[in-house]
Amino acid sequence: MIHTNLIDGEWLGSQDIVENINPSDTREVVGLYTRATTRQTEAAIAAAAAAFPAWSRSGVLQRHSILKKTADELLARKDELGALLAREEGKTLPEAIAETVRAAQVFDFFAGEALRLVGQVLPSVRPNIGIEITREPLGPIGVITPWNFPMAIPAWKIAPALCHGNTVVFKPAELVPGSAWALVDILHRAGLPNGVLNLVMGQGSVVGQAMLNSDALVGITFTGSTGTGNRVALASLEHHRKIQLEMGGKNPMVVLDDADLDIAVEACVSSAFFSTGQRCTAASRLIVTDGIHDRFVGALIARLDVLNVDHALKPGSHIGPVVDAQQLASNLNYIDIGKQQGARLAFGGDCLNRGTPGFYLQPTLFTEASNAMRICREEIFGPVAAVIRVRDYDEALAVANDTPFGLSSGIVTTSLKHASDFKRNAQAGMVMVNLSTAGVDFHVPFGGRKASSYGPREQGQYAAEFYTTVKTAYTSA
Ligand code: NDP
Numbered sequence: 001m002i003h004t005n006l007i008d009g010e011w012l013g014s015q016d017i018v019e020n021i022n023p024s025d026t027r028e029v030v031g032l033y034t035r036a037t038t039r040q041t042e043a044a045i046a047a048a049a050a051a052f053p054a055w056s057r058s059g060v061l062q063r064h065s066i067l068k069k070t071a072d073e074l075l076a077r078k079d080e081l082g083a084l085l086a087r088e089e090g091k092t093l094p095e096a097i098a099e100t101v102r103a104a105q106v107f108d109f110f111a112g113e114a115l116r117l118v119g120q121v122l123p124s125v126r127p128n129i130g131i132e133i134t135r136e137p138l139g140p141i142g143v144i145t146p147w148n149f150p151m152a153i154p155a156w157k158i159a160p161a162l163c164h165g166n167t168v169v170f171k172p173a174e175l176v177p178g179s180a181w182a183l184v185d186i187l188h189r190a191g192l193p194n195g196v197l198n199l200v201m202g203q204g205s206v207v208g209q210a211m212l213n214s215d216a217l218v219g220i221t222f223t224g225s226t227g228t229g230n231r232v233a234l235a236s237l238e239h240h241r242k243i244q245l246e247m248g249g250k251n252p253m254v255v256l257d258d259a260d261l262d263i264a265v266e267a268c269v270s271s272a273f274f275s276t277g278q279r280c281t282a283a284s285r286l287i288v289t290d291g292i293h294d295r296f297v298g299a300l301i302a303r304l305d306v307l308n309v310d311h312a313l314k315p316g317s318h319i320g321p322v323v324d325a326q327q328l329a330s331n332l333n334y335i336d337i338g339k340q341q342g343a344r345l346a347f348g349g350d351c352l353n354r355g356t357p358g359f360y361l362q363p364t365l366f367t368e369a370s371n372a373m374r375i376c377r378e379e380i381f382g383p384v385a386a387v388i389r390v391r392d393y394d395e396a397l398a399v400a401n402d403t404p405f406g407l408s409s410g411i412v413t414t415s416l417k418h419a420s421d422f423k424r425n426a427q428a429g430m431v432m433v434n435l436s437t438a439g440v441d442f443h444v445p446f447g448g449r450k451a452s453s454y455g456p457r458e459q460g461q462y463a464a465e466f467y468t469t470v471k472t473a474y475t476s477a
Pocket of ligand 1: 144145146147148149171172173174175202203204205207208209212223224225226227228229231246247248249279280281379381407452
């Protein structure tokens with residue numbers, strides 16, 4: 001079967017068909033997927049614009065029931081869809097199933113939100129005048145997503161967009177069309193009218209660029225690298241388009257002398273290495289105070305030593321492969337840079353051979369790193385972390401905040417004083433105490449500061465800030 005694009009309710013092919021390759025076993029073709037052309041992308045945008053007036057006035061019960069049906073089908077098919085996700089992206093099967101469940105939870109949440117859309121009624125400061133503040137949908141919205149959460153990130157953008165009455169043109173990352181196609185197929189069969197959700201798979205430089213060039217898309221929600229996010233921002237300015245950008249991270253995890261060692265090691269292993277370190281919320285700077293440094297490094301290395309890096313579907317795999325050859329080459333290049341700039345390679349650093357040909361990389365730990373080194377300033381987006389030794393809490397906080405990014409910031413401590421101070425002063429959108437920097441809930445705001453995020457937060461009720469525009473109406477009685 002060749003998977004095609006959904007444009008105005010029809011599945012349309014093109015001459016340009018690509019193989020979706022399994023990074024755990026590069027001999028396996030997960031499926032064949034069609035790239036949309038520029039013209040098809042423009043047709044998808046036109047369809048979303050044409051469908052908007054009716055969908056924006058659609059009843060909330062219709063939206064509720066479509067989103068709920070989608071949640072139910074995702075949940076019922078979590079094992080199958082999780083396996084597809086693991087095969088195309090490379091995260092382990094348990095992680096991939098959990099991501100599918102998360103997508104179902106997001107649709108379930110926004111199915112409920114559709115029945116809870118509210119405004120405000122206020123008295124005017126002038127006599128005999130009433131004021132209503134309402135939230136209206138924005139219009140046709142572009143959704144551009146990265147490869148590392150092929151199901152959850154599309155879910156947490158498409159669900160609120162539809163819930164609030166917007167229409168959507170969805171461009172998933174080229175590397176992971178499978179989960180995107182499956183999600184759109186489910187939503188389409190759940191009863192969305194033609195044109196309300198359009199799928200355009202293909203390259204960022206073609207399909208993504210056609211979306212950036214469009215006058216009709218009144219909003220773009222984007223997750224990906226800071227470089228591409230900046231392009232989205234600049235291109236959107238001249239179209240007066242609303243934007244929501246979730247971008248890179250270089251997240252710190254502080255470990256203080258008074259930390260519980262087991263909690264510190266687990267929080268750091270999970271933050272830095274699970275999902276192959278390919279999470280925007282991954283901690284790649286482990287900032288450790290002097291008194292616990294040597295014990296912490298010893299315990300962390302012992303833990304890394306027993307992690308299995310192997311095929312994503314293999315029972316017992318803790319870490320799957322890196323997503324593709326290019327990302328692997330980039331990770332190896334950063335490992336070289338770390339060595340050249342004087343960090344000590346304390347664990348890993350090499351590719352691994354496994355039973356199947358894939359992009360396997362050892363979890364890699366540097367020690368004796370300084371926060372000025374490139375491995376501590378630039379996002380690597382792989383299973384690579386560096387330990388930075390500091391004197392005390394004050395230095396730890398300063399180093400944690402000394403970064404261009406500001407997504408998630410963690411601390412492991414038993415001190416209420418330091419935990420409270422860190423929550424107040426960490427320059428990040430999300431702060432974790434005695435927890436991994438990754439791992440978030442779906443009903444509360446998600447996002448960061450500085451080069452990590454731009455525009456309103458995602459998820460939960462805060463999603464309305466992006467997916468609606470506020471109207472203030474005055475009525476004289
Ligand atoms: P990219 O920025 O390379 O790509 C993101 C998306 O943008 C892809 O769909 C890509 O298409 C598309 N794109 C590329 N070029 C253009 C263009 N000129 N116009 C429009 N769209 C374009 O990021 P990755 O996919 O490599 O994802 C990894 C990055 O995502 C990391 O930096 C990570 O930190 C960040 N990320 C951030 C999260 C957050 O919430 N803050 C969450 C998850 C990831 P294609 O790939 O098909 O070419």
